Amino acid sequence: ALCGCLCPLRMYAPMEGLLTALLVVFGMAVAFASIPRITWEHKEVQLVHFHEPNIYNYSALLLSEDTDTLYIGAREAVFAVNALNISQKQHEVYWKVSEDKQAKCAEKGKSKQTECLNYIRVLQPLSATALYVCGTNAFQPVCDHLNLTSFEFLGKNEDGKGRCPFDPAHSYTSIMVDGELYSGTSYNFLGSEPIISRNSSHSPLRTEYAIPWLNEPSFVFADVIRKSSDSTDGEDDKVYFFFTEVSVEYEFMFRVLLPRIARVCKGDQGGLRTLQKKWTSFLKARLICSRQDSGLVFNVLRDVFVLRAPGLDPVFYGLFTPQLNNVGLSAVCAYDLSTVEEVFSQGKYMQSATVEQSHTKWVRYNGPVPTPRPGACIDREVRAANYTSSLNLPDKTLQFVKDHPLMDDSVTPIDNRPKLVKKDVNYTQIVVDRTQALDGTIYDVMFISTDRGVLHKAVNLESDVHIIEETQLFQGPEPVQTLLLSSKKGKRFIYAGSNLGVVQVPLAFCGEHSTCADCVLARDPYCAWSRQTDACVTLQETEDPSSQLIQEMSGDVSSCPDKTKESCRQHFFKYGSTVELKCFQKSNLAQVFWKFQNSVLKVESPKYGLVDGKNLLIFNLSEGDSGVYLCLSEEQVRNKMVSRVVAKHVLEVKHILPRPELPTLPAVQTEGSWIVPKVLAASIPGSPPPTPAVEVSSPRAVTPAPRPVTPAPRPTPTSMSCETKIVINTAPHPLPEKTMYLSSSDNRLLMSLFLLFFVFFLCLFLYNCYQGYLPGHCLKFRSALLFGKKKPKSDCCDREQSLKETLVEPGSFSQQNGEQPKPAQDTGYETEQDTITSKVPTDREDSQRIDDLSARDRPFDVKCELKFADSDADGD
Ligand SMILES: *[C@@H]1O[C@H](CO)[C@@H](O)[C@H](O)[C@H]1NC(C)=O
Ligand SMILES: *[C@@H]1O[C@H](CO)[C@@H](O)[C@H](O)[C@H]1NC(C)=O
Numbered sequence: 001a002l003c004g005c006l007c008p009l010r011m012y013a014p015m016e017g018l019l020t021a022l023l024v025v026f027g028m029a030v031a032f033a034s035i036p037r038i039t040w041e042h043k044e045v046q047l048v049h050f051h052e053p054n055i056y057n058y059s060a061l062l063l064s065e066d067t068d069t070l071y072i073g074a075r076e077a078v079f080a081v082n083a084l085n086i087s088q089k090q091h092e093v094y095w096k097v098s099e100d101k102q103a104k105c106a107e108k109g110k111s112k113q114t115e116c117l118n119y120i121r122v123l124q125p126l127s128a129t130a131l132y133v134c135g136t137n138a139f140q141p142v143c144d145h146l147n148l149t150s151f152e153f154l155g156k157n158e159d160g161k162g163r164c165p166f167d168p169a170h171s172y173t174s175i176m177v178d179g180e181l182y183s184g185t186s187y188n189f190l191g192s193e194p195i196i197s198r199n200s201s202h203s204p205l206r207t208e209y210a211i212p213w214l215n216e217p218s219f220v221f222a223d224v225i226r227k228s229s230d231s232t233d234g235e236d237d238k239v240y241f242f243f244t245e246v247s248v249e250y251e252f253m254f255r256v257l258l259p260r261i262a263r264v265c266k267g268d269q270g271g272l273r274t275l276q277k278k279w280t281s282f283l284k285a286r287l288i289c290s291r292q293d294s295g296l297v298f299n300v301l302r303d304v305f306v307l308r309a310p311g312l313d314p315v316f317y318g319l320f321t322p323q324l325n326n327v328g329l330s331a332v333c334a335y336d337l338s339t340v341e342e343v344f345s346q347g348k349y350m351q352s353a354t355v356e357q358s359h360t361k362w363v364r365y366n367g368p369v370p371t372p373r374p375g376a377c378i379d380r381e382v383r384a385a386n387y388t389s390s391l392n393l394p395d396k397t398l399q400f401v402k403d404h405p406l407m408d409d410s411v412t413p414i415d416n417r418p419k420l421v422k423k424d425v426n427y428t429q430i431v432v433d434r435t436q437a438l439d440g441t442i443y444d445v446m447f448i449s450t451d452r453g454v455l456h457k458a459v460n461l462e463s464d465v466h467i468i469e470e471t472q473l474f475q476g477p478e479p480v481q482t483l484l485l486s487s488k489k490g491k492r493f494i495y496a497g498s499n500l501g502v503v504q505v506p507l508a509f510c511g512e513h514s515t516c517a518d519c520v521l522a523r524d525p526y527c528a529w530s531r532q533t534d535a536c537v538t539l540q541e542t543e544d545p546s547s548q549l550i551q552e553m554s555g556d557v558s559s560c561p562d563k564t565k566e567s568c569r570q571h572f573f574k575y576g577s578t579v580e581l582k583c584f585q586k587s588n589l590a591q592v593f594w595k596f597q598n599s600v601l602k603v604e605s606p607k608y609g610l611v612d613g614k615n616l617l618i619f620n621l622s623e624g625d626s627g628v629y630l631c632l633s634e635e636q637v638r639n640k641m642v643s644r645v646v647a648k649h650v651l652e653v654k655h656i657l658p659r660p661e662l663p664t665l666p667a668v669q670t671e672g673s674w675i676v677p678k679v680l681a682a683s684i685p686g687s688p689p690p691t692p693a694v695e696v697s698s699p700r701a702v703t704p705a706p707r708p709v710t711p712a713p714r715p716t717p718t719s720m721s722c723e724t725k726i727v728i729n730t731a732p733h734p735l736p737e738k739t740m741y742l743s744s745s746d747n748r749l750l751m752s753l754f755l756l757f758f759v760f761f762l763c764l765f766l767y768n769c770y771q772g773y774l775p776g777h778c779l780k781f782r783s784a785l786l787f788g789k790k791k792p793k794s795d796c797c798d799r800e801q802s803l804k805e806t807l808v809e810p811g812s813f814s815q816q817n818g819e820q821p822k823p824a825q826d827t828g829y830e831t832e833q834d835t836i837t838s839k840v841p842t843d844r845e846d847s848q849r850i851d852d853l854s855a856r857d858r859p860f861d862v863k864c865e866l867k868f869a870d871s872d873a874d875g876d
């Protein structure tokens, strides 16, 4: 059976690679792009949203850069919003399906609630004052003009057949070129007749309805490439269509899909007799996107973006997946326009040949090609030969192009390999921006959305791909269906449409990087550190002179200004409790480790633990834990390891005997017995030098001086600015309930509880065994007891079970190393700090300190001078 599956493969060499990708790619040594360096949760960054209640499927976006207006086509509605703040709606118009149309649609077996509605599919500029809009209109596609002044439909009621699909689930693409709509979609109710057409009053054209022209295509994108202004050969504007279709050239057990690029000439008028009202310039070719070294072939096209920049020939960026994508693979390939044009203007054609009576095979055509060249646009040379229009092209040429629309040569990507290959993600849409870094280097930044509402931002740095960041665009995992990039100078955005709404995203989140090192290590060509403002700024928006900016795309942080004053956070905790020390490290690529008294902590030990891979937990605090804790991060940047101190905590553990007046304080008896004696906190930093530290680090700490309770003068702002929190343990009694069972003196209670459970469990086990609920040895044991009345049947089943597990294993492949690392969010674990913050008495005198506390999530917000002797570890 295996041979039956693999043997035909040998016959078609190009198929081999294709199939490798179709089959599951296990254990392949492919350099996939690594995970995004930074994850922005939905709430973490500021995004602007637009959605209207009870309106869904925001699938069509159109940006008018002149008026800063974004037009949004949704289900049964079109909106105009402010492009600079899409939450500001300017106009709206509804376009509902009439009752009888809906009833007719439902009669044909379509769903009244989901399908028999008007989905806007075409939203194109018609003139300065009107848009051309088409909708599915309950399986009776219709087009209309939308007046932008009154924001009302003119009621033209044009037949939308061939411009807009009947079924909202069918693929479509369209582009307005000089007032004529070029579209690729299906022409009938069933969606079985594909068409690429031009809607034009004087010369409507369409494709032949024939398999060699279009074979079950799934349309992805269309755009016009204008002839270059300095052209001398009188060339024509060309419209390119991108789609995936069932291949005719590869035959296999199942339908092999292939990505295609097709093009037609704007000046095409159709043939006079042959190809009447049909394209005479329709040619298509295969797009190649594969990794030769690994045999990975990406043969399903998902989206295309045309990158245009001054002084640059347009570049086509294509987003691909393999046909069977159970492991979530995606790739981006880029194609030069010149490569594409060469294939169409000089490439070989394919020809169908009949083998064994009825079977046809597509092979390279090596015979003579008629002149003018079939499928070529009418240019100066053709005109010189007296062919001024496609209408007077010779029949020979027209017949040839009718039979040979497919090129044998394929379009190969730039550098002959993908720009990016990513695992564990299904990309849906792509836009690309060309930007200039501070040093003048040009970068093409790719913004790619996923089927789970995430936007990746990737850039090629030297030979490898760096995914700068990922942003969760929506609250839930919504598939992103449309991406649009504004190209105007100034404040620029990406607009993403989904079923539930539209979101506006800036190109960079530079302001989120709070230190120079963070800003530089992001390696984001849009961001630079400003010495002037001491902030990470967006390069295109800043006024700062470039001499005051730091940007190192190599990730070299050495030019960052030294932090003269070490920032730190200082805590006081009670004896025997657990503490979580935070480390604000956004990079998913960095390795975090902790140092205490200059030695690296082993976090697997029972004493320590890590939360989210970065915050340190210290259990069962004792005096020995007082001291300086450093959170260090190590990150591989190119071939270098960059390590730096991310956070510094000074910890002091207090062990204070109960004092008679303490229990009368209201705070003492609260849950967890936190005492937050503000007087005490204030007094320590303000008190004369080093006594408190000595107290703590020495055994004498058990009997501290009563001094702190006396009201002390308000501390100076500098000493206050470090987050000082004191928690006193009124040890040895009364212990708070939640820690009671863990203290050694109460082990007896724990033991008896444990014994009780053990006996209970044993009883349960014996009973179940007796009843025969438990398999395996237990049954053997039981049957031995019951004189072998029943035979244990477990062995075979056990093996089956393990077999199942082995089979399941490959599936887990797609889950491991997920592209969306778990949010570095609150784990619900309430830290001591949290508790304290909420319980600090609101004394006016100390309100400032409370403010400081609430700002604790930014470790570098405050600077402090260490006033304790136990912090002397910090000196080195
Ligand atoms: C329209 O949006 C709804 C709501 O999210 C979704 O269930 C449906 O699949 C969408 N329909 C199409 C055709 O996109
Ligand atoms: C083009 O047509 C003109 C006039 O009909 C004729 O004189 C000329 O020879 C033709 N040129 C070619 C290249 O056929």
Ligand SMILES: *[C@@H]1O[C@H](CO)[C@@H](O)[C@H](O)[C@H]1NC(C)=O
Binding pocket: 325, 326, 327, 328, 424, 425, 426, 451, 814
């Ligand atoms: C990608 O899509 C495929 C098919 O829809 C699905 O099986 C797979 O789980 C998806 N992978 C990811 C990472 O979303």
